[in-house]
Amino acid sequence: MSLFVAVAIALAGFALEVWPRLINRYFGIDTWRFALLADAIRRHGRYPDSVPEKYIVPGSVDNPPFLPFVCSRFTKKWLDRNQGLISPAFDVLQSLTVYGLGYAVTGAPIGGHLAQIFYMLTPVVPLEASNLSLRTPGSLIFLWAMLSVQAYALHPSVWTFLLGVAGVTLLTFTHRMAVQVLFFGLIGFTIIDNTARYLLVFLVGLLFSIFAFRGAYLKYLRGQLLMIAFWMYNIHNRLAHQIRGNPTREKKHTDFVRRIEYMIWKIPVLPFLAVNPWAIYAFVALFLPDYGAMAGASPWFSVAVKWSVILFVLGILFNTKYMRFLGEGQRYLEYATGAAAAAAAAVVLKFAADPAVWGIVKAAPWIVGAGCLAVILFFQIKLVVNNPDKSVTPALWAVLDHLNAFSGEVRIACLPHGLADAVTYFLTNGKALLSDNSVGVYELVDYWPLLKKPLREIADKYGLTHFLVSTKFVTLEELDIPGFVEAFRREHYVVLVREEA
Numbered sequence: 001m002s003l004f005v006a007v008a009i010a011l012a013g014f015a016l017e018v019w020p021r022l023i024n025r026y027f028g029i030d031t032w033r034f035a036l037l038a039d040a041i042r043r044h045g046r047y048p049d050s051v052p053e054k055y056i057v058p059g060s061v062d063n064p065p066f067l068p069f070v071c072s073r074f075t076k077k078w079l080d081r082n083q084g085l086i087s088p089a090f091d092v093l094q095s096l097t098v099y100g101l102g103y104a105v106t107g108a109p110i111g112g113h114l115a116q117i118f119y120m121l122t123p124v125v126p127l128e129a130s131n132l133s134l135r136t137p138g139s140l141i142f143l144w145a146m147l148s149v150q151a152y153a154l155h156p157s158v159w160t161f162l163l164g165v166a167g168v169t170l171l172t173f174t175h176r177m178a179v180q181v182l183f184f185g186l187i188g189f190t191i192i193d194n195t196a197r198y199l200l201v202f203l204v205g206l207l208f209s210i211f212a213f214r215g216a217y218l219k220y221l222r223g224q225l226l227m228i229a230f231w232m233y234n235i236h237n238r239l240a241h242q243i244r245g246n247p248t249r250e251k252k253h254t255d256f257v258r259r260i261e262y263m264i265w266k267i268p269v270l271p272f273l274a275v276n277p278w279a280i281y282a283f284v285a286l287f288l289p290d291y292g293a294m295a296g297a298s299p300w301f302s303v304a305v306k307w308s309v310i311l312f313v314l315g316i317l318f319n320t321k322y323m324r325f326l327g328e329g330q331r332y333l334e335y336a337t338g339a340a341a342a343a344a345a346a347v348v349l350k351f352a353a354d355p356a357v358w359g360i361v362k363a364a365p366w367i368v369g370a371g372c373l374a375v376i377l378f379f380q381i382k383l384v385v386n387n388p389d390k391s392v393t394p395a396l397w398a399v400l401d402h403l404n405a406f407s408g409e410v411r412i413a414c415l416p417h418g419l420a421d422a423v424t425y426f427l428t429n430g431k432a433l434l435s436d437n438s439v440g441v442y443e444l445v446d447y448w449p450l451l452k453k454p455l456r457e458i459a460d461k462y463g464l465t466h467f468l469v470s471t472k473f474v475t476l477e478e479l480d481i482p483g484f485v486e487a488f489r490r491e492h493y494v495v496l497v498r499e500e501a
Contacts, residue, residue, distance in 0.1 A: 002112070002113070006096055009095065009116040013120035017126040026422075027130070027131055030131070033424075033425075033436075034067050035076075035080065036051065037051070038068045050437075054432070056431050058436060060439070061436050062220055063223070064173045066170075088136075091140070094139065097147070099115065101115065101300065101339070106342075107297070107298055111345045111349055115341040118340075118344050121373055121376070122277070122337045124275045124276060124334050130380065139178070139337070141170055141171045142175070142335050144170070146307065148163045148164045150300075153195065153198055153201075161201060165204050168202055172217045176227075180224060181331070181335045183202060185310055187199070189307075231324070235324050244478070275330045276312075276336065278368075279340040283312075288347070311332045311336035315331070315332035389470065389472065392422050399490055400427065402495060403427060403466065404428045406465075411431060411432075411465045412432050412433065412467065413447070413462070417447075420434040433464065446458065456480070466497050467495070484497065
């Protein structure tokens with residue numbers, strides 16, 4: 001019976017994540033990059049080395065292949081319209097895994113169900129699942145990898161060792177950032193528990209990924225290291241407006257998402273609790289008088305608490321000014337959502353059974369949960385349902401029809417740059433000023449994340465025939481592109497074409 005309840009809760013989470021995408025089916029940015037790779041797999045029968053027919057700055061594709069291969073199992077027509085269902089489907093599996101972890105932590109099915117509910121009501125979870133990206137499948141495989149490594153640490157054997165190696169290997173072909181978080185997280189466990197078992201499994205898993213798959217992982221590792229190096233020197237422009245400059249000087253010109261990210265940078269801890277409020281229960285657990293007894297009764301309880309605390313601390317550390325190039329701090333918290341939910345379930349059950357605990361403390365998780373649900377619904381409406389800037393709208397379809405009717409090859413740059421992924425995917429007779437690999441990002445540094453050279457110079461360098469400009473992002477009066485004239489306008493989108501094109 002408890003398994004049926006677990007499935008019902010997982011499906012409730014699926015419904016919570018999916019409803020905005022049933023209204024806005026063409027939402028997302030990275031979405032179209034993975035749809036494009038999936039299409040290349042369908043056409044060529046393998047993961048592409050490059051997609052030069054779509055990118056002005058092509059190169060060796062260095063995103064891991066797991067998600068594109070999953071997407072390639074669906075037809076292009078189905079995927080174009082229903083890609084918003086895929087991340088929530090992965091999250092159903094994660095919810096069921098969290099149920100198992102909560103059960104192991106508390107020793108009772110109700111603990112697993114509570115963990116699922118807390119996980120479902122973690123604001124970052126449904127928001128990350130709102131579009132097709134690596135983060136939701138990466139979070140799922142990270143959870144499996146961490147659990148498999150912890151299984152070896154708790155119960156060393158040949159089988160748990162192989163399980164841990166398999167988990168790490170699968171993660172290396174899923175999400176580069178998740179591998180980085182696992183590495184730093186296991187360093188934290190190594191320091192706390194004073195054992196090399198964690199890093200041993202991680203290292204063997206990496207070596208297996210390299211040698212068993214003919215060095216394929218080295219390409220993805222190189223891509224991650226290149227992006228770390230890129231942001232080491234460009235992190236000060238991470239939140240910059242591409243044309244107007246850095247938001248620290250002109251905040252009013254940043255969009256809603258950028259303003260939230262700016263707050264996370266400037267306010268030390270509070271936004272982190274908004275990302276994953278259940279993590280606070282892990283810290284509460286550390287100060288419980290009988291924490292040792294609870295950890296002794298369930299080693300997985302100790303694992304969940306340490307997991308949550310380690311990644312929370314790492315998030316704070318990597319949100320400091322000189323460490324941000326190693327990844328946005330709040331991202332580390334995202335990989336502790338399941339563990340924090342399980343730890344919270346254990347603490348909530350303990351408080352519920354203790355008559356000495358105040359009623360307000362017992363009611364706190366439901367008050368927090370209601371607040372989280374309100375936050376989730378607000379952001380889903382604000383950032384998904386009513387977000388034309390990150391959606392393929394009727395106006396953008398009209399622009400694409402205009403471009404696809406152009407007699408020659410279209411070579412286009414988009415302002416904002418985030419439009420380029422959708423344009424790249426749906427453009428049938430050209431390519432966009434974008435790159436499909438980390439090396440190419442370095443070539444684009446004069447154009448993105450902050451424009452450093454005149455747009456006409458950029459246009460001549462890359463042989464651009466068109467610019468697509470959103471006047472909600474930048475006005476035409478702010479742009480100086482001699483030799484380009486307006487060719488098409490629909491709502492806030494303006495297409496500029498080279499006069500001699």
